Amino acid sequence: MTFTSLNLIDPILRGLKEEGYTQPTPIQQQAIPHLLKERDIIACAQTGTGKTAAFSIPILQLLSQNPPRRGAIRSLILTPTRELAIQIEESLKSYGKYLKLRHMVVFGGVSQNKQVSDLKRGIDILVATPGRLLDLMGQGYIALDQLEIFVLDEADRMLDMGFINDVRKVIKHLPAKRQTLLFSATMPDEIKKLAASMLHNPARVEVTPPATTVEKIDQSLYYTNRSDKRKLLLHLIKEFEIGSALVFTRTKHGADKVARFMSKSGFNAAAIHGNKSQNARQKALNDFKSGRISIMVATDIAARGIDIDELEYVFNFDLPDVPETYVHRIGRTGRAGKSGMAISFCDASQLSEWKDILKLIGINIPVIDNHPFPLTDVEEPPKAASNKNVPGFNRRKNPGRRSGSGRRN
Numbered sequence: 147m148t149f150t151s152l153n154l155i156d157p158i159l160r161g162l163k164e165e166g167y168t169q170p171t172p173i174q175q176q177a178i179p180h181l182l183k184e185r186d187i188i189a190c191a192q193t194g195t196g197k198t199a200a201f202s203i204p205i206l207q208l209l210s211q212n213p214p215r216r217g218a219i220r221s222l223i224l225t226p227t228r229e230l231a232i233q234i235e236e237s238l239k240s241y242g243k244y245l246k247l248r249h250m251v252v253f254g255g256v257s258q259n260k261q262v263s264d265l266k267r268g269i270d271i272l273v274a275t276p277g278r279l280l281d282l283m284g285q286g287y288i289a290l291d292q293l294e295i296f297v298l299d300e301a302d303r304m305l306d307m308g309f310i311n312d313v314r315k316v317i318k319h320l321p322a323k324r325q326t327l328l329f330s331a332t333m334p335d336e337i338k339k340l341a342a343s344m345l346h347n348p349a350r351v352e353v354t355p356p357a358t359t360v361e362k363i364d365q366s367l368y369y370t371n372r373s374d375k376r377k378l379l380l381h382l383i384k385e386f387e388i389g390s391a392l393v394f395t396r397t398k399h400g401a402d403k404v405a406r407f408m409s410k411s412g413f414n415a416a417a418i419h420g421n422k423s424q425n426a427r428q429k430a431l432n433d434f435k436s437g438r439i440s441i442m443v444a445t446d447i448a449a450r451g452i453d454i455d456e457l458e459y460v461f462n463f464d465l466p467d468v469p470e471t472y473v474h475r476i477g478r479t480g481r482a483g484k485s486g487m488a489i490s491f492c493d494a495s496q497l498s499e500w501k502d503i504l505k506l507i508g509i510n511i512p513v514i515d516n517h518p519f520p521l522t523d524v525e526e527p528p529k530a531a532s533n534k535n536v537p538g539f540n541r542r543k544n545p546g547r548r549s550g551s552g553r554r555n
């Protein structure tokens with residue numbers, strides 16, 4: 147299937163071509179036709195599936211085809227984090243390059259002055275995080291009474307991050323007659339309830355449940371002592387000549403410590419987490435995207451929405467408490483059909499977390515036991531042997547050694 151067969155208008159097709167997109171991803175194939183018919187939709191899709199384009203493209207097309215209403219915000223995309231908001235706006239810019247629609251992004255943590263002056267100029271599509279949006283609505287700078295299309299992005303994350311009441315407050319200000327799109331990686335009961343209250347006869351779209359997606363990513367596990375994790379990370383990055391990696395830690399403090407250790411060891415490393423200013427986070431992200439920083443250490447919330455096309459390695463320096471987060475994290479690599487690598491460390495305190503992750507993803511992960519920092523903090527170290535029957539195990543002993551350079555060409 148091509149984008150042309152989705153009946154997209156020429157200016158959008160040109161934008162997509164310049165982005166290098168040749169084929170719509172499954173979520174785009176399924177969602178776009180419903181959305182162009184102005185139907186509501188509930189979509190189960192995680193980051194990395196191409197979901198941003200799945201909602202951005204139809205919004206751009208519908209708004210450019212329907213007569214404009216001067217001065218009114220016509221579409222709102224509500225998303226949980228600033229980084230995601232910025233990336234969605236960048237997508238609108240790329241796909242809508244040849245259209246005259248105006249869009250902007252508002253999020254907290256920065257002065258509101260520029261956002262307010264941009265809003266006053268009038269915009270068609272607003273991308274926003276809930277807190278700043280409500281703030282600006284309260285001050286009378288944003289009215290949503292003329293809204294035509296509302297997108298709730300990453301609804302389950304909104305719930306996890308405690309934003310769901312803010313979301314409900316926003317919805318109260320929307321006109322009853324509108325098109326509504328809900329995207330969520332998982333569908334907890336609370337989100338199903340919210341969906342039932344805000345969607346009208348929605349089309350249901352579901353792509354790549356976590357287990358199928360994670361199968362495409364080369365994963366491996368290293369049991370090691372907590373105190374050896376930094377040395378093991380350094381060892382693997384050198385051993386596999388890794389050019390760039392995203393490293394997940396559980397705490398902000400941990401992220402800083404790992405980034406400092408890697409910097410001292412001669413790598414360009416940076417940490418991003420909620421304690422850093424928005425500008426510092428954005429700068430680190432840009433430096434990582436451009437290759438000036440090779441090791442980015444992040445906590446889950448700060449990393450939400452990081453979108454790097456060529457990200458090859460994800461390290462779970464600490465395993466996440468919530469198994470679904472493992473899937474979110476490793477979904478940063480292996481995007482849009484590319485392959486990727488996810489390397490996880492498990493210390494004595496996280497053995498049960500690892501079990502829960504394996505249960506969720508339903509596939510076994512090779513355990514690499516020939517490394518210099520084995521787990522000794524437990525009476526009986528877990529064995530790698532149980533994985534020896536797993537298809538694919540031993541396929542490549544060193545999970546990172548793909549080519550001499552360690553980087554994919």
Ligand code: AMP
Nearest residue numbers: 167169170171193194195196197198482
């Ligand atoms: P998302 O799930 O929206 O975060 O998108 C994941 C990545 O896939 C982003 O880097 C997009 O630029 C890329 N992408 C989205 N749609 C396509 C497509 N049809 N062809 C190639 N890449 C795409």
